[in-house]
Amino acid sequence: MTKKMDDTTRYARLREAVGNGDVDRRSFFGLLGAAGLTTGLSGGIMSAMATQARAAGTELYFEGWGGVVSEALRENAFNPYQEATGNTVVDATFGGENEVLTKIKAAGNTDGHNILHSSGVNWYKRWVDNGYAVQLNEDNIPNLSNVMTAMIDPFRAITPDGLSAVPYDYGTTGIAYNTKYVSEEKARELGANLLLDPELKGKIGGWGGDWANRAWYGALQSGQDPNDIQDWDAVWDKAREHRDLVLKYWSSGAELMDLLAKEEIYVTEAWSGRVAALQAQGHPIAYMDPPNGLAWMESMFVLKGSPLEAAEELLNFMLDPQTAIAVAVGQKYPPSLDPTKIEMPEEVLNLPAFDPTGQLEGLVFRDPMVWNPQEKEQSKMWNRVQKGA
Amino acid sequence: MPAIPADRRPWILLTPALLFITALVVIPMAFILVYSFYENIDLAVDVPAFQFGNWQDLLSDSYYHTAIWKTLRLSVIVTVLAAVLGYIPAYVIAMTKYRHKWLLLLLLILPFWVSFIIRTLSWIHIFGNQGALNGLLNLLGLGDLEVQLMYTEFTVIVGFIHVFLPYMILNVYVSLEGIDPNLEPAARTLGATPWQAFREVTLPLSLPGLAAGSLLVFVLTGGSYVTPLILGGPSDFLFGNLVYDAVVTELNWPMGATLSFALLLLLGSVVILYSRFMGMDQLAKAFGR
Structure with missing residues (x-):
């Protein structure tokens, strides 16, 4: 039986042949170019790596607001989550959720879109109204119990049977x-x-x-x-x-x-x-x-078609007080955690818009209705x- | 094996390209045309219909007409400036005796290796409040002259020329390169001054390249929307920006489809006009045929 030769072996043999004088330099580069083309067209090492990555864990596609917000999430939430679980979070940025909705509509499915750093209750309602909501199993997100009731209630009013997002920050x-x-x-x-x-x-x-x-x-x-x-x-x-x-x-x-x-x-x-x-x-x-x-308050919205258990695991990880506070300090927005239940460090207490009562009564939100x-x-x-x- | 008749060969050779164009241009554009008759009843909610409401809006609303006027105006300005600014380097590259002419051509293509967005953003670091230009003025002790160039029509034009100039230069260069190098000396021996020889021999012969470059720059500018978005102020927008607004921010695809198709018709009519006055075969001449 002939063993299938991989690209690396093929390249090593070709280089050896050049060293031995069996192949001239022009042919070597010609063959290398052809190999590159073949690799590019067939996927080659990238598809092999992607296969390995898929085998190692679930991939979750996250989209958010970019800049310091993305950096804070990547450093304090996604990287530790990946290390802890073996799952991968692929993050990208958007200028607004309408961009994502346009892409999803154009594609006709939510492939490549799992979790959004969604802005406001009004966008929560829009995603729900357009049929992109899921019903999260809140038992898999025990850290949700630390979130301010004042932040959960507006979302629950729209989907009383179950949340499709967890409130994450406000500003x-x-x-x-x-x-x-x-x-x-x-x-x-x-x-x-x-x-x-x-x-x-x-x-x-x-x-x-x-x-x-x-x-x-x-x-x-x-x-x-x-x-x-x-x-x-x-x-x-x-x-x-x-x-x-x-x-x-x-x-x-x-x-x-x-x-x-x-x-x-x-x-x-x-x-x-x-x-x-x-x-x-x-x-x-x-x-x-x-x-x-x-x-406004922002949530982590899970889109229909996403791997739910992995998404719930990530949301729970993100709501862990240690993670949520580190993200809040990084992105400079107060976390959704109830400050009467979770002790906040000085950096969070000094953030603009931070409400120490956990009631958010001093803030005026946009009424989606x-x-x-x-x-x-x-x-x-x-x-x-x-x-x- | 029977020989293929000679008159069929071009069609057989063209078949893959035609299939490609049909699949990637004609069919999608047909979908867009059909979508333009649909009705948007709410954000991101469209219903199939055959009605002319979107087209009626386009034809009756001065907002769209202003955008068409702005687009044509800016496209003409950019094209004329690119033609003037592009001819000189194209002429220099074509006429130079420098041994490594390929190096000059490589320099021309080099900017394409950097993302178009990055190249556009780079102007903020040149014309910006704390950019290179104002930095230079400060260095020269002219800090009081601080100039506000960013986010104006000027920067939009500069951004367009920066990105599209190579297209003009390459077209003109190819055209100049195809001219018999003996023609200008021949004109000189007949008593023409260098300027006359250029004006009456070289320039007319290079016009196909100039026209092809102009067509490309005009169409590319007319279809743009990112450059004004990054470098322009509130009133610097093109028709393409309205398409973006309709599709992405208003989530009104039928109107976006109507505007897209209208833009296609608008730019298509420029190509038809070009063909009517210059002839499409001039494009082939521009590429040295």
Whole structure:
């Protein structure tokens, strides 16, 4: 019986033949090129490695927000999880969950998508409404008992029969400003209207990727309750006023940090954790939550079609107090763990938006029942306003 | 074995390419056309239908017309600038007596080894507030002159030219390379000045390459959306950005399909115009045939 020769042996023999003078150099490189082509087309070593990896454990595909958030998760959660279980977490980044939904719709299945660092209860509802939810076995996630009830309840209200995600962190979208150019007094005095200060024209930024974020600030600036907007025209008028002063609408947390750090912009609405990361790097950036500022909670959402037991094992690992606190310190967003049950270190206590009561009563969240029905019409409106309409 | 008739041979040779194009271009575009008649009833929820609502929106809404105007305008600007800026290096490479001409061509292709996104992002480090340009001004003691170039139409144009210029240079170069090198000296012996010889002999003969390069740069610019997204300000957008908005942020695929198909028609009509005035056979000439 002929033993099948692997690529490494074939390469070693070929090199030996060259050394012996049996094959000239030109032929050697020609054969090497052909071998490379064959390897590329057939998968070769990569497919062999992939097979080995699959045999070693389950692969879980994770998608999140990139930058310091990704680094914190990779270093403090995924790497230790991989070492502990032999499973593999393949992580990627997105600019928003709509990108993932578009990909899944285009593919017609969820292959390659398992767990999302999902933003807000409104996206939880969207995933559920689109039929991508699972029913997690909470018995396999005992660390869920340490999570704040105030964070679990909004998700359970949407899927009373079982969760498809575990709440993981929370934060606010407040206003970041460079203290070299904007005083604290001025920022406090103007509040949300700091984003409309004509003196800062050309040095103001804004998040372009989320219509609801812009609308929330438009509501604050036009004196309306963001969870009960009556006059949408007034909201978009404020957005237009803001647009005329804006240098750049940023589309990711990394871009936000870059614009602030390089002083391209002095003022923008910003995610609390990203500002904390900038402060930790020594940049003179201050952060404030204006009255009725936007708060949000994020979850780890498991998509339909995922290997459930492995996903539950990962979620439980991520909710382990030691892991969750390390991730929180890294990504600068408070964890979903109840601070009345789990003792938090100093670094977490000092994080922006951190609520020591575990009740989250001081934060205002987007009501998905109010906001989701508006999205079709108003997201279209925002895209137009953003471009000058 | 009977010989294949000569007039069938090109078709037989073209069959794999035609099958490929049919499978990867014609059929997907047909799907997109069909999808443009569907109706989006909610975010990411479309129902099969045969209605013209999306096309009606496109034709009646000035928002889309503005985007078409911006796209055509910017594409013309980028194409003209690329033609002017690209001709000179193409001429130098074609006419040089330097032994290692391949090295110059390699330099031209070298940027393709770096990701298009990375190359585009690199301009932030040049034109940015703390970029190389302002750093140089500071070094020269002109810190007060700090220039705000980033996130303007200017940087978008620079980004486009940076990425598409090699396409122009290569097309013009191939065309120049195909010109008989004796023609210019012959014109000189007949009394033409160097400039006249270039203007009346070399330039007209290289026009097919210039036209082919222009067509490529125009179509590539017109179909872009990432460059304005990275380097532009709020008002710097192209028609492609509206397709992105419709598909990704509004999750309205039927409208996205309508806009995509409209963009195809728009850019396709430019190719047809090119064919009408220049003839598609000029493309072959540009590639030295």
